[in-house]
Amino acid sequence: MDGKTVIITGSNTGIGKYTAIELAKRGAHVILACRDRKRAEEALKDICRLSGNNNVEIEMLDLTSLKSVRECAKRLRGRLSKLDVLINNAGVMMATGKSVDGYEIHFAVNHLGHFLLTNLLLDLMKKAPSARIINVSSINHAFFNCTINWDDINFEKPHWRINAYSHSKLANILFTNELARRLKGTNITANSLHPGVARSEVIRYMCGRYQIILNFLIFLITPIWWCLTKNLEQSAQTSIYLACDRHLDNVTGKYFSDCQERQSSKISRDEQAAERLWKLSEEMTQLNDALKEVRNEQND
Structure with a gap:
């Protein structure tokens, strides 16, 4: 990983933090994209100490706010020459309430924020020799006959929190598969995983x-x-594998668990559902307007 730049969302704790430690040990320039500065600074000290690599830094990112996502991506585009690996690791589970933008909190943080961030960083990734997008999903995507709740995407009707979480994890895989299809023939791959x-x-x-x-x-x-x-070391292994293994350079649109390719649920492999979710996510995040801002930056 020497010379490679890696962004990991939600890396001040848990699986994301352990992933950051291991990638820093391998020589990567690691950027911790986190919401809480104090906890991120504490994690930064730990990661540098445990990895022996001081090329680790913090970038503030609040996935409950699409404005924060846009601002974070703009700062990164302004100071990075390329991006080799993006690990969309952050997430919430069993949470309540809505995001800053009024969206159901699981769908907003686990899917929409990462959808927008990823799209706004693609130009940076195209500047790398080869780049990888890794979306941390969950086996929960297949629970409770989970499908995308098209008629109530914001879960306004009474619901179990675990269903909203599973819904967002299904969205992660559909997004990954559609992203892989759209990036076919480029230097960027996109895969999803269940960490355990x-x-x-x-x-x-x-x-x-x-x-x-x-x-x-x-x-x-x-x-x-x-x-x-699993403990955190075990849970982080598939993320680390997808970020590092040289045999995966051309592998894209796949779902992994325990460092092996697995088959995700039937609905998660539905191409029409993936395309429909993409279009809906574009609207909810106002992606086209955000991309116009990116093009204007490039023309200035």
């Missing part, structure tokens, strides 16, 4: 009574829990 269930991450996302209940259940089934879940 990280023990600390599951609990971190729970709140209030849900965390109390989960902790109690874990206490009752501790041996089974340890067999079914």
Whole structure:
């Protein structure tokens, strides 16, 4: 990874932080795209110390705000000569409420923010000899017969939070597949992955009574829990593999788990659904207007 620039969203904690440590160990220039500056600065110190690489920096990014995404991408375009790897790792689970722009929080953070960020950084990635986009999804995309909720994309009707999360993870894979199709023949590949269930991450996302209940259940089934879940090192391996492995230079539009290609759900492989989601995401993020700003920058 020497000489390569990597951006990892949500890298101040959990899987993203461990991924950053390992890629920094391999010599990459790592940019931590995070929302919380204090926690990002603490993570930066840890990553530099544990990796022995001081070529690590912070870029502020709040995925709940499309304005923040646009501003972050503009700063990055202004100071980077190229981008080799983009790992869209950040996410929320079992959250409540809406984004700054009024969208359901899981769909906004896990999908729309990354959709916009990725599109606004493509020109930087085209300047690299070969570039990789890695979208961290989840096996949850296949749970509960999950489909895209076209009639209520914003989940205005009563719903289970886990369904909204699964919905956003399905969107990750559909986005990846459509992106791979649109980038066919370029120097950029796009793949998605399931990292596994990280023990600390599951609990971190729970709140209030849900965390109390989960902790109690874990206490009752501790041996089974340890067999079914992974530590952070294990959970980060597929992201690291997709970022580094030289045999994946021409692999695109695939879904991985445990560092192996897997088959995602049937709906996640639906090309019409992927194209429909892309068009909807374009509208919700006002992508075309944002791209006009990029072109104006290039002409100045």
